[in-house]
Amino acid sequence: SGGHSYEGYSLGSVPNNIIINFGKLNHIHVNVHDKIVKIGPGARLGPIYYKLYQHEKHTIPGGSCPWVGIGGLALGGGYGLLARLHGLLVDHVLEMKVVNAQGDLLAISASHESDLFWALRGAGGGSFAIVTEFTLRLVRAPLLVTRLKAVWHPNATKAVMKRYQLLMFNTSLSNFSNNIFLQMSVMKEQITISITHYGPAIREFNRTVSLMLATLPTPKTTNTYQQDWLSFVYDLSDIADADHNYRKLLLENATLPTYEFKSKHLYFDKPISDHSIDQLTRHLSLGSGRLCLEFNPWDGYINTIPIDATAFRHRQYKFGIQFTDYWNHTYDEQRQINWLERIYTSVHNDSTKHSYVNYIDRDVPNWMNVYYDTHTRYLPRNVRCVVLLLFVHNGDQMSFDGKSSLLNGEELHVGERLTSPDEKIYLILQTDGHLAIFRKDDPNQALWKSTIDSKLSNIQGPFVLKMQENNDAVVYDGKGQTIWHTATRCPDFPGLFHLEIDDDEGCYVRGRKNEIVWTSYTGIRCFQEGKEGMSVLDKGQDLYTNQCLVSPNEKVALMVELDGRIALYKRDNYGEPTWQSTITPTVSSIEEPFVFKITDDNNIAVYDIKGQLIWKTNVSCLDGDSRLVLEDDGRLLLHAKDDANIHIWSMKDGSIVHYKSV
C-alpha cells in the first residue's frame, strides 16, 4: 500500500512477488456524525491526519511517519504517539472490505467472518486476504501537546537509561496517566529523553519532568514547547520544505529520497540489567556510523485490551526498543549490520524475545513465534489462503516457465526453463546435461553453457538441477553423479541461497540479502563482497563474514566463511578452497557473524558474535604492531608492521609456517 515494509516485501525484494499497487485506492471519506472514516489502503498517514484534523480536529491513533500507508500499518498493529492514550490502530478498526483467496469481495467485521477479521487485526499484512477499504473509529485529537526534549553527552548514557527504566517500571513513583508518553533515544554521540504530554492541564507534565531530571546530571540542552496536534505530528517527522510547507508536500503525495537501513526490534517486560547496559554501551561506543536505539512505551491503553481480542499479541509489555542503523555505501552494509547485531544481542536475553511484525526483520529465526507468540496456533488454518492466493493470481506457478528463480530446495528438470524478468533470456537444462542460457529470439546460439567434469565416464540422463539445502546448485545425472556444480556449499547455514536468471544474460546464485555468491560470467565463487581489492589487513581493520582480502593481481582471495572458518581461494580452481582454518573443538554453538582480525598480541584469529575464539595462530611474541598481507602467489603472511622481513606466521599452498619467536 505505502511501500514502507522494512524488508521491501511489497516491492519485490524476494523472488516471485506479486505486486498490487494500491497507490490510487487512497480515498478518505470522513463521517464526523458517526465518528468513522472509510479509507482506501493506499492512503498515507500524512494526508489522513491532515484531512481528519480539518473535520472538527479528529484523528486516528496511527504511526509517526506521514508516508506510511494505512494498509500495512493497520494490518500489523499500528503503533504511534497516541498508543498509550488510545491504543493501536487495530483497536479502532470496525470493518474491512477484503478480497479473499477465492476472489470474493467481503465486508468483514466482529459479526461477519469474525475469524478473518480477528486475524487481519495484527497478523494481516500480505497474508490472509487483500484489504480494499478500512472503516475506522475516530478519536479527538489532543487539544494541546507539550513536549520536553533533553539531550545529554554520551557519558551520561548509563545514568539516563537507568532513570528511564526506573520511571517506566516503578509505577508507584512515576504514577503516569495515559496522557504521558516517555521516549528515549540512544546514539553513540548523545542520549535524548522526550516527555510528551497531551491535554491542556500540564501539572502532570511538570511533575514528570522534575522526576526524570531529579537525579541526573544537567543535560547538554533542553527544549520545551507546546503545539497543536497537527503541527506536532508534522514537525516531528521533519518533512517541511524550505518554506516550511509540509502540507503541500504531503497532499501532493511527494515522496522523500530513499535511504538504506536495517532495523530490529524487541519488547521488554522487565528492566535491562546493569550488566547488559554495560555491554550495550560498550558495543555502541566501538562502532562508527549512524545507529539509533529508540525506546518507546508499549503500556497504557494498549495493555487494557484483552490479549485475545485481536491477533496482535503483545499487550503485556512495558517498552520496546527499535534498533536501526543507516549507511550510505553498499560496502558499509555488512559492517553496519554486524555492529547492529552486536548491540541487539547484548540485550536480547533481557527482553521477551518477541517483536512487532510491522518492524519486520527477515533475519529473525522462528518468526511466527517471535511475532505472534501464542496466537500462532490460531493462524495456520488461515495460512492456506496465502498459498491459494498465489495460485489464483499467478496460474503458472507450477511450471518454471515464467519463473526467474530456482528457490532453495527446488529442482529443474530436463527441458524446463527459468525465464528472466523481462522474458527475453532463459536458462534451460538440456537433454545432454548442460545448463545453457539463450536469448528467446536466438535459440540456436547459447550465451553460456555449463561444463561437464571431463573425468566422469558413462554419464547418462535423466539429468536434474537441484538448488540444494546446503546452498550448492548441482546438476546430477541419472546415476546420481555430480556432473557440474556452482561450488557454493555452505552446509552450516542451510537454505540460504537461490539461483536466478537475470535480464543481463547472467545466471546467479544469490544469498539471503540478494548478494551475488556465484555468477555464470566468472564461473567461480565470487569475491565481490567486502574489501575486494584490499590485500593488506592491519590491526583494528576487522573482516566480517563474507568479506575477503584479495591479492593485488586478484587471483587469490582470503574469505571469512559463513561457517566461521577463513579460507583461501584461487580463481582458477573451480571454487574449492585451497586451505581452510579449523574450528576449535571446545567452542559450542557458535553464532554468526564472525570477525577475523589481528589480535592485540599480534596473532590472527576468528571470533564469533558472542566473542568466542574459533581459531587463532597462537605463535606471535612480537612487541609493536603487525600486518597481514595476501600476496599474488597465494602466500598469506603476517609480519611486523614496520619491517616486512620479520615474519610471524605464513601459509602457502596449504602449508603453514610457524615462527616461534621473532
Ligand SMILES: Cc1cc2nc3c(=O)[nH]c(=O)nc-3n(C[C@H](O)[C@H](O)[C@H](O)COP(=O)(O)OP(=O)(O)OC[C@H]3O[C@@H](n4cnc5c(N)ncnc54)[C@H](O)[C@@H]3O)c2cc1C
Ligand atoms: C520510515 C518508517 C516509519 C515507520 N513508522 C511506523 C510507526 O510509527 N508505527 C508503526 O506501527 N509502524 C511504522 N512503520 C512500519 C510500518 O507500519 C510497516 O512497514 C507497514 O507494514 C507499512 O505499511 P505500508 O502499507 O506502507 O507498506 P507496504 O510495504 O505497502 O506493505 C507492508 C506489508 O503489508 C502488506 N499489505 C499492504 N497493504 C495491504 C493490503 N491492502 N492488503 C493486504 N496486505 C497488505 C504488504 O503485502 C506487505 O507485506 C514505519 C516504517 C517506515 C519505513
